[in-house]
Amino acid sequence: MTDAVARQVEGVEPGVRPGVTLDRLGLGSGRLAAAHAVMGEVEAVTLARARWSLDIVAATRLATEKDDTFRLDTSQGERFVVKVSHPDEDDDEVAFETELMRHVHESGYGVPVPELLPSDGGRLLEPVRDGSARRRLARVMTFAPGTPLDATGTSAPERERVGEMLAQLRHATADFRHPADDRVCAWDVRHLPALRPLLDEVPDAAQRQALTTGLDRYMDVVVPHLPSLRGHVLHNDFSTSNLLVDHDAAEFVTGVIDFGDAVHTAIAVDVATALLNQLPRDAARRVVPDLFAGARDVLRGYLRSADLTETERALLPHLVMGRVVARALITLHRASLIPGNTTYILRNTAPGWGQLAWFLDRTPDEISSTFLWPSRRSTQRPTAHPRTRMSTRETKATHQTKTRGKMNNAFDPNAAEGLSRSSRQLVERREKLLGPAYRLFYQQPLHIVRGEGCRLWDDEGNEYLDAYNNVVSVGHAHPHVVEAVHQQMQTLCTHTRYLQEGVLDYAEHLLATLTGPVADGHAMFTCTGSEANDLALRIAKYRTGNQGVIITSEAYHGNSDQVAGISPAMGENAVLGTWVRRVPTPDSYRIPHEGMGEWFAGHVREQIRELERHGVGVAALVVDSLFSSDGLYAQPTDLLGPAVKAVQEAGGLFIADEVQCGFARSGERMWGYQRHDVHPDIVTMGKPMGNGYPVAGLAVTHDAVAEFGHDMRYFNTFGGNSVAIAAAQATFDVIRDENLLDNSHRVGETLRAGLTDLSKRHPAVGDVRGAGLYAGVELVTDRDTKTPDQALSTAVVNGLRERRVLISATGTHGNVLKIRPPLVFDTNDADRLLSVLDEVLTDSAGR
Numbered sequence: 001m002t003d004a005v006a007r008q009v010e011g012v013e014p015g016v017r018p019g020v021t022l023d024r025l026g027l028g029s030g031r032l033a034a035a036h037a038v039m040g041e042v043e044a045v046t047l048a049r050a051r052w053s054l055d056i057v058a059a060t061r062l063a064t065e066k067d068d069t070f071r072l073d074t075s076q077g078e079r080f081v082v083k084v085s086h087p088d089e090d091d092d093e094v095a096f097e098t099e100l101m102r103h104v105h106e107s108g109y110g111v112p113v114p115e116l117l118p119s120d121g122g123r124l125l126e127p128v129r130d131g132s133a134r135r136r137l138a139r140v141m142t143f144a145p146g147t148p149l150d151a152t153g154t155s156a157p158e159r160e161r162v163g164e165m166l167a168q169l170r171h172a173t174a175d176f177r178h179p180a181d182d183r184v185c186a187w188d189v190r191h192l193p194a195l196r197p198l199l200d201e202v203p204d205a206a207q208r209q210a211l212t213t214g215l216d217r218y219m220d221v222v223v224p225h226l227p228s229l230r231g232h233v234l235h236n237d238f239s240t241s242n243l244l245v246d247h248d249a250a251e252f253v254t255g256v257i258d259f260g261d262a263v264h265t266a267i268a269v270d271v272a273t274a275l276l277n278q279l280p281r282d283a284a285r286r287v288v289p290d291l292f293a294g295a296r297d298v299l300r301g302y303l304r305s306a307d308l309t310e311t312e313r314a315l316l317p318h319l320v321m322g323r324v325v326a327r328a329l330i331t332l333h334r335a336s337l338i339p340g341n342t343t344y345i346l347r348n349t350a351p352g353w354g355q356l357a358w359f360l361d362r363t364p365d366e367i368s369s370t371f372l373w374p375s376r377r378s379t380q381r382p383t384a385h386p387r388t389r390m391s392t393r394e395t396k397a398t399h400q401t402k403t404r405g406k407m408n409n410a411f412d413p414n415a416a417e418g419l420s421r422s423s424r425q426l427v428e429r430r431e432k433l434l435g436p437a438y439r440l441f442y443q444q445p446l447h448i449v450r451g452e453g454c455r456l457w458d459d460e461g462n463e464y465l466d467a468y469n470n471v472v473s474v475g476h477a478h479p480h481v482v483e484a485v486h487q488q489m490q491t492l493c494t495h496t497r498y499l500q501e502g503v504l505d506y507a508e509h510l511l512a513t514l515t516g517p518v519a520d521g522h523a524m525f526t527c528t529g530s531e532a533n534d535l536a537l538r539i540a541k542y543r544t545g546n547q548g549v550i551i552t553s554e555a556y557h558g559n560s561d562q563v564a565g566i567s568p569a570m571g572e573n574a575v576l577g578t579w580v581r582r583v584p585t586p587d588s589y590r591i592p593h594e595g596m597g598e599w600f601a602g603h604v605r606e607q608i609r610e611l612e613r614h615g616v617g618v619a620a621l622v623v624d625s626l627f628s629s630d631g632l633y634a635q636p637t638d639l640l641g642p643a644v645k646a647v648q649e650a651g652g653l654f655i656a657d658e659v660q661c662g663f664a665r666s667g668e669r670m671w672g673y674q675r676h677d678v679h680p681d682i683v684t685m686g687k688p689m690g691n692g693y694p695v696a697g698l699a700v701t702h703d704a705v706a707e708f709g710h711d712m713r714y715f716n717t718f719g720g721n722s723v724a725i726a727a728a729q730a731t732f733d734v735i736r737d738e739n740l741l742d743n744s745h746r747v748g749e750t751l752r753a754g755l756t757d758l759s760k761r762h763p764a765v766g767d768v769r770g771a772g773l774y775a776g777v778e779l780v781t782d783r784d785t786k787t788p789d790q791a792l793s794t795a796v797v798n799g800l801r802e803r804r805v806l807i808s809a810t811g812t813h814g815n816v817l818k819i820r821p822p823l824v825f826d827t828n829d830a831d832r833l834l835s836v837l838d839e840v841l842t843d844s845a846g847r
Contacts, residue, residue, distance in 0.1 A: 144255025163301025451476030497502030525720030529686020530558025667772025
């Protein structure tokens with residue numbers, strides 16, 4: 001041990017948290033270095049038999065850094081693992097790891113962690129004495145099947161599956177709490193500055209200089225941002241040696257093991273650790289143009305289910321470099337403390353020298369832009385690592401190689417050659433005149449020229465059943481709405497700064513359908529649902545003085561700058577606001593209904609704490625109560641209550657986004673939130689409000705809007721204009737007079753019953769769910785594993801289109817059939833849809 005390590009360093013190294021010393025990090029001269037009796041195979045067998053009553057016939061030692069770990073084989077062919085902690089390990093920290101494993105196993109996120117077995121005494125941790133009479137803790141768990149990821153190759157799709165699993169693990173640990181979750185860990189790269197004294201132990205001068213340069217760069221680029229990074233308890237060691245995989249299994253990742261480095265740390269740190277283990281190990285022996293080629297696949301998969309801010313993405317490669325530096329310093333130091341285990345401890349150190357050289361050969365600017373491909377247009381750059389502007393030629397090249405922005409059921413413009421001449425010409429004109437941001441539906445786009453009720457006709461006169469368009473809620477070209485708009489347009493079209501009775505009558509009718517305090521509030525009008533949600537956020541932030549917004553993981557709330565920032569459903573290239581926090585989708589197909597309300601509220605509370613820790617507080621929870629873009633989850637209806645209570649108690653507002661689930665869509669109540677018996681502060685509405693005419697709005701409690709209305713003014717030139725209100729009133733009249741709420745309920749039940757019947761004949765149908773005339777059919781490759789089948793979903797949607805029935809797809813994986821027809825959809829329409837869907841599913845199964 002060198003003097004630099006042994007002495008108490010005077011002062012504090014910049015970036016070192018107070019109290020974080022080498023001793024506390026487990027790197028002092030005594031920790032883990034003291035001699036202890038190593039447990040042998042015979043003792044492991046005896047222990048498992050005596051404390052767990054397992055009929056063990058053989059034990060095989062497994063390589064670990066400090067614990068004694070054995071695979072156990074029983075006479076019945078079962079396999080388990082027994083881990084006996086190092087005698088210097090803290091009992092509370094071992095308990096923390098154990099409880100975290102159990103928490104993840106029971107979380108419902110499908111992360112394949114080993115299951116812990118209670119001992120005969122009912123304990124997960126059994127105190128034992130080793131040959132030196134030192135106290136240790138033993139635990140037994142199931143043996144995870146599969147091949148260690150570091151012992152096999154991977155394809156790009158498989159690496160994406162690794163990223164998806166990391167995201168699920170992040171969600172699973174988000175609400176975990178334990179008395180020892182504030183422990184510090186040497187492998188938490190946030191503490192890299194505290195490792196500087198270990199530089200003196202590096203014998204090779206060139207290597208020592210490289211580590212010093214890397215550490216200095218980390219201090220300059222990363223440390224200033226550490227206090228602002230989001231975090232919670234995370235695995236922190238999602239390495240290839242801790243993942244077990246099966247190339248032939250439906251779920252590629254079959255096991256996630258070793259929670260020994262789990263700690264409350266930054267989300268970006270956890271991701272960086274996973275990316276580190278995708279770096280090529282031969283970077284010192286060959287030219288590596290892109291060190292992160294494999295890591296990009298992992299990140300791409302991760303971003304399908306979890307978010308990262310732009311700052312987090314910019315810091316990721318620097319955090320990876322920091323981990324390379326930390327790995328060298330820690331492993332060289334520990335190898336000197338435990339000389340009998342140097343081969344295992346130093347197994348990953350040698351590849352790090354070439355990796356570190358790659359980083360040091362590039363400027364911080366270059367490195368910061370590594371993972372900013374989804375958000376290059378932003379001008380908000382972390383000051384410590386600004387990015388350079390790309391040339392026009394570079395921008396075009398990037399767009400040509402980058403994955404196109406996500407949209408379920410989207411037409412691929414590269415397939416235009418396969419279209420008819422007239423369709424191809426229209427597609428080409430669209431590209432030229434409307435630009436690249438617009439999207440078309442279906443592999444064979446439709447040229448629709450006319451509509452009536454639930455029917456559409458293309459340019460060749462072919463009729464289609466429309467089981468998708470909720471905008472025309474009372475049916476295409478409803479005569480009452482058409483006449484009302486026509487009459488008002490030829491009479492007067494002006495805005496709300498003149499006295500008019502129509503807008504007041506409509507507001508009165510609208511508010512009367514609401515429940516809770518918002519029914520005694522006010523109506524405000526906009527042109528679109530995006531504008532309504534944008535206005536709702538402005539009111540919420542003004543009312544609360546906070547900025548933070550909580551949404552679900554695949555939410556969609558609009559396309560203005562502010563609400564696009566709370567719409568992760570727009571795809572991995574969409575930039576979420578830094579003030580946005582996501583909570584997991586309440587996936588009723590995979591998570592038990594019982595206790596789901598408290599489970600969901602727990603995630604909301606966690607994000608409230610995160611927002612408060614970062615000084616922005618919670619302004620609003622925004623929820624579409626049918627979770628339409630998340631995959632359509634209508635049950636259970638006691639889900640939202642605890643979460644809404646948590647937000648409102650924290651000073652935030654609850655915004656019920658009724659753009660998709662309102663206006664009788666659920667068939668049970670006029671508004672989706674009413675099914676959950678909650679009281680929103682703001683209710684936003686849009687799409688179906690004017691049966692195709694652009695009118696939208698919100699209802700808001702007086703308390704929520706009073707200060708905003710006093711201090712600000714609100715005016716929208718077209719929002720609430722006399723023609724818009726005529727369309728809205730006429731649509732409202734039709735919903736009421738034609739009893740479309742009852743129709744939605746009655747026909748919706750018939751439709752879901754038919755879909756459930758189809759599921760009995762088609763094993764690819766994993767789940768049927770929904771409410772009223774909003775149904776979701778989840779397609780899977782295997783009902784036991786519930787693996788999403790996006791390819792089949794795409795085939796079914798397009799197969800229906802070829803048979804002239806129109807639906808689409810939704811959900812994180814795009815594998816949920818989205819059935820959302822106009823409210824005038826009748827039982828004959830439902831029968832036609834069911835019959836054609838049966839044909840398409842049968843044909844798809846035969847391919």
